[in-house]
Amino acid sequence: MIQRFVDDVLAVTKESVKTFTYESLNNVVRLINGLSALLLTLLPGRGSVLEGVHGWELRPTFRGPRFPRWMENGVSSFNQFIHELSVDSDDSSLDYSSGEEDGIGNEYPATPSSQSSRGSRSSPGSPWPSIKRVHSHKEHVVHSTTDRRRGVIEDLHLASEIFIESAFEMVHKAAHFILSPLDTIRTLFRWLWSWSSCERDHDADVIVPTATLGDDDPVPSERTYTFHQSLNTDARTCQDVITELGYPYEAIRVVTNDGYVLLLERIPRRDARKVLYLQHGIFDSSMGWVSNGVVGSPAFAAFDQGYDVYLGNFRGLVSREHVDKNISSRQYWKYSINEHAMEDIPAMIEKIHEVKTSELKLSQPELAEETDSDQPFKLCALCHSMGGAAMLMYVITRRIEEKPHRLSRLVLLSPAGFHDDAPFIFTVIENLLLLLSPLLAPFVPGLYIPTRFFRMLLNKLARDFHHYPAVGGLVQTVVSYFLGGDSSNWVGVLGIPHYNMNDMPGVSFRVGLHLAQMKHAKKFRMFDYGNASLNMEAYGSPEPLDLGEYFGLFDIPVDLVAGRKDQVIRPTMVKRYYKMMKDAGVDVSFNEFEYAHLDFTFSHREELLAYVMSRLLLVGEPGSKPKLKLKPSQKVPKLRRNDKLDG
Numbered sequence: 001m002i003q004r005f006v007d008d009v010l011a012v013t014k015e016s017v018k019t020f021t022y023e024s025l026n027n028v029v030r031l032i033n034g035l036s037a038l039l040l041t042l043l044p045g046r047g048s049v050l051e052g053v054h055g056w057e058l059r060p061t062f063r064g065p066r067f068p069r070w071m072e073n074g075v076s077s078f079n080q081f082i083h084e085l086s087v088d089s090d091d092s093s094l095d096y097s098s099g100e101e102d103g104i105g106n107e108y109p110a111t112p113s114s115q116s117s118r119g120s121r122s123s124p125g126s127p128w129p130s131i132k133r134v135h136s137h138k139e140h141v142v143h144s145t146t147d148r149r150r151g152v153i154e155d156l157h158l159a160s161e162i163f164i165e166s167a168f169e170m171v172h173k174a175a176h177f178i179l180s181p182l183d184t185i186r187t188l189f190r191w192l193w194s195w196s197s198c199e200r201d202h203d204a205d206v207i208v209p210t211a212t213l214g215d216d217d218p219v220p221s222e223r224t225y226t227f228h229q230s231l232n233t234d235a236r237t238c239q240d241v242i243t244e245l246g247y248p249y250e251a252i253r254v255v256t257n258d259g260y261v262l263l264l265e266r267i268p269r270r271d272a273r274k275v276l277y278l279q280h281g282i283f284d285s286s287m288g289w290v291s292n293g294v295v296g297s298p299a300f301a302a303f304d305q306g307y308d309v310y311l312g313n314f315r316g317l318v319s320r321e322h323v324d325k326n327i328s329s330r331q332y333w334k335y336s337i338n339e340h341a342m343e344d345i346p347a348m349i350e351k352i353h354e355v356k357t358s359e360l361k362l363s364q365p366e367l368a369e370e371t372d373s374d375q376p377f378k379l380c381a382l383c384h385s386m387g388g389a390a391m392l393m394y395v396i397t398r399r400i401e402e403k404p405h406r407l408s409r410l411v412l413l414s415p416a417g418f419h420d421d422a423p424f425i426f427t428v429i430e431n432l433l434l435l436l437s438p439l440l441a442p443f444v445p446g447l448y449i450p451t452r453f454f455r456m457l458l459n460k461l462a463r464d465f466h467h468y469p470a471v472g473g474l475v476q477t478v479v480s481y482f483l484g485g486d487s488s489n490w491v492g493v494l495g496i497p498h499y500n501m502n503d504m505p506g507v508s509f510r511v512g513l514h515l516a517q518m519k520h521a522k523k524f525r526m527f528d529y530g531n532a533s534l535n536m537e538a539y540g541s542p543e544p545l546d547l548g549e550y551f552g553l554f555d556i557p558v559d560l561v562a563g564r565k566d567q568v569i570r571p572t573m574v575k576r577y578y579k580m581m582k583d584a585g586v587d588v589s590f591n592e593f594e595y596a597h598l599d600f601t602f603s604h605r606e607e608l609l610a611y612v613m614s615r616l617l618l619v620g621e622p623g624s625k626p627k628l629k630l631k632p633s634q635k636v637p638k639l640r641r642n643d644k645l646d647g
Helices: 002-042 046-050 078-091 112-121 142-148 152-179 181-200 238-244 298-304 337-363 365-369 386-400 424-440 452-467 469-482 509-521 532-539 547-553 571-583 606-616
Strands: 250-255 261-267 274-279 308-312 378-384 409-413 558-563 588-593
Touching (some): 002 152, 002 469, 152 181, 152 452, 238 261, 261 298, 261 337, 274 298, 274 337, 274 386, 298 308, 298 606, 308 337, 337 386, 337 509, 378 386, 386 547, 452 469, 547 571, 558 571, 558 606, 571 588
Parallel strands (some): 274 378
Antiparallel strands (some): 250 261
């Protein structure tokens, strides 16, 4: 009777403590969310800033925040949470079935993109089986699938509950031992006996063979699992996103001339003679091109239209992939946009040329009779922001070096390069970088989050910003003000899985300095090493090359796209490209959309996909040669590789 009474008292006390802790934390969160909502009501112009942020409750209120399902029905239970967690994990997987059931049970109506995708992969002769994707709200937009992780607030709830459960479990056992001494002695004896048995058999391994129902060869085999979501952070890769949606995937390791190891990812169509190469911008990765799922991502749209799709990744990861495993941080981050254009892009495009030429000549023997100078496929490039600047620099330098660039068309989304018309904060950063670069460069070689803990914290905060709309809206508004009023979904971008505790894209100090040099000079030019002799060694002149003077070397069409709401690279800067190229005789077009800077890759905009595909379809059939043009009076410098220059 006494034991039962003590158990009841402990159970009631435990639930009371859990309720008090839970409600206290809830009240703190409500206070923070309410204060954020109050600040939002006081900030001017918040409507234009938040209008591009989809899926949030943007009208700030003082109501409590939305909590996870396991907290909705009163006081939570730890065991109930574990059960719900396992159910959520099982539900997050995608369901695949034969193509005969296609169209049954879809939550969303079929789109032209998804229809063509399924049709292309089920077409005769295709190596890919017909696959049905069961659509859900998680499938369409990668940043909405942040439900797979826990935020900081959820971690606090869980940690407090675990602590309370553990503390009361210890008290319960202590009370049981005191009230039942005989049971205590028997338990102690069993513990000592089991401990001695473990000492004798500590080397024993338990292997559980498994077999998958329906396999052609149902022989039990061992299976190794990797826990990708450590601490419930979202660490999915571009490969995970592509394969989860039922698309084929291939990873190609590319080594540059200066030893950097790059990841060139592919959604392969091995027999296709149309190839699209996508290149991301600053603080981004290939994930940006697939972040909107099947319907709104350029990579999937191009694949659905019959393209062999390659997704390039610049150097600049926290993991520091390099042939020299002992390379220092200072040496690894010692590069500018020059190296992106003259090392990274050439290495990836030459690898694409090598792979595609080999595959096509194997699958289509008649191509083997063509001469080596003929490229058996057409390669187009779609680039965003800094990727556009690097691609322009690549084409110009290849033409100067009289080497083939292998491209048939460029589509540039808000390309960097001209920045003199920019928000005031960029001018402040420009002056600070130019003034303090000699002092900062040795100590700050790259801009990134250096530790796993803070990267994990960022990953979890991104979850919290979606759960608490007033807090997220406040952060979004402040960041937008800081960047001149650009209404991109800056907070939502943090939810993309390439910002995770294991790795993230960073930016070298020299890249930032290079952009500051361009802004200061009001020219699209190569990196200034700060020394006339070093510039002379790199470019053959005491000043870095003004690339705008060599636009006449372009022998392929260029399509420029600007965003009217883009405050990072304003439309006036993209129009300057257009005017200079037009004056130089380049086949160039210009178009504008009601986009902010990140809308080109992050937002779900089918009108942009339609425009991009329409420009790509203008490329002729493989085998047609572009007409090379070079102004007779134009003096072409001789470039030298500058990876050893110290600046």
